[in-house]
Amino acid sequence: MLTVLEAIKLSTEYLEKKGIDSPRTNAELLLAGVLECKRLDLYLSYDRPLDETEKLNYRTYISKRGNFEPLQYILGSSEFYGLKIIVDPSVLIPRPETEILIETIINNYKSGENISILDIGTGSGNIPVALAKNISGCRLTSIDISGEALKTAVLNAELHEIKDRINFLNMDVFSNEIYNIGNYDILVSNPPYVEKEEMKNLQKEIVNYEPFNAVTDGADGYSFYSRICEVASELLNLNGKLFFEIGIGQAAKVEEIMKSYNFTDIKIIKDYQNIDRVIYGERI
Numbered sequence: 001m002l003t004v005l006e007a008i009k010l011s012t013e014y015l016e017k018k019g020i021d022s023p024r025t026n027a028e029l030l031l032a033g034v035l036e037c038k039r040l041d042l043y044l045s046y047d048r049p050l051d052e053t054e055k056l057n058y059r060t061y062i063s064k065r066g067n068f069e070p071l072q073y074i075l076g077s078s079e080f081y082g083l084k085i086i087v088d089p090s091v092l093i094p095r096p097e098t099e100i101l102i103e104t105i106i107n108n109y110k111s112g113e114n115i116s117i118l119d120i121g122t123g124s125g126n127i128p129v130a131l132a133k134n135i136s137g138c139r140l141t142s143i144d145i146s147g148e149a150l151k152t153a154v155l156n157a158e159l160h161e162i163k164d165r166i167n168f169l170n171m172d173v174f175s176n177e178i179y180n181i182g183n184y185d186i187l188v189s190n191p192p193y194v195e196k197e198e199m200k201n202l203q204k205e206i207v208n209y210e211p212f213n214a215v216t217d218g219a220d221g222y223s224f225y226s227r228i229c230e231v232a233s234e235l236l237n238l239n240g241k242l243f244f245e246i247g248i249g250q251a252a253k254v255e256e257i258m259k260s261y262n263f264t265d266i267k268i269i270k271d272y273q274n275i276d277r278v279i280y281g282e283r284i
């Protein structure tokens, strides 16, 4: 008979040996996933025995995690801006830093304002879902080059009952089709900004499991910023604003790119680790 506490202890040791960070937390979150309860509820049921199916499922989860599969893909969901977001390997797992992007946009607009927003590279749809939930009255268009990712984004819009406010388009921002999708008050993007050379230094979880083209542009990390600035001068309404998430050390270069496309009033916002994380500016 294997109890909750014993299962957690054994799995923690296993994950630790495999080199997984925070092994105990991972073991607990995965068991909570198997038992469909909250992590805290485990502490009240340490002596509860696991039945055969639960043991089998837990073993599968732990072995996946031991192979560096991200916790969120195993559990099938993540949390972003207080919202549950369904994830699968076709989409980037939403990162806490991206919440700064949402916060910055929300701070710039009043709820109820009738604004139109275009999200470029929507992935799981975390950005449009969080914006739709927090800026009543906004209308959104989300594009992504991946049809698979868009399917997941649609699931998230349905889960949060805002599908009628988001128009999903399967499109490459580098194609000229982008010029035919209307005009917007806000452009937002958390583009693939990791430099190709940097990929080998990232965690196994990212390199082996997250979609390559959601993480890196396969070049110097700036190609999406340049392209989005280029199309923004056509797609943005007068006085419209462009909001980007940026990677460590990219602020100065992205600011330079934005200035070269005539953006003004450029501001940079830091994340909780004091890293420049969001940059935005206005189209004149």
Ligand code: GLN
Residues within 6 Å of the ligand: 091, 092, 093, 094, 095, 098, 121, 122, 123, 124, 125, 126, 127, 190, 191, 192, 213, 214, 215
């Ligand atoms: N918009 C999604 C996010 O912010 C996906 C971004 C991406 O795939 N680069 O998480």
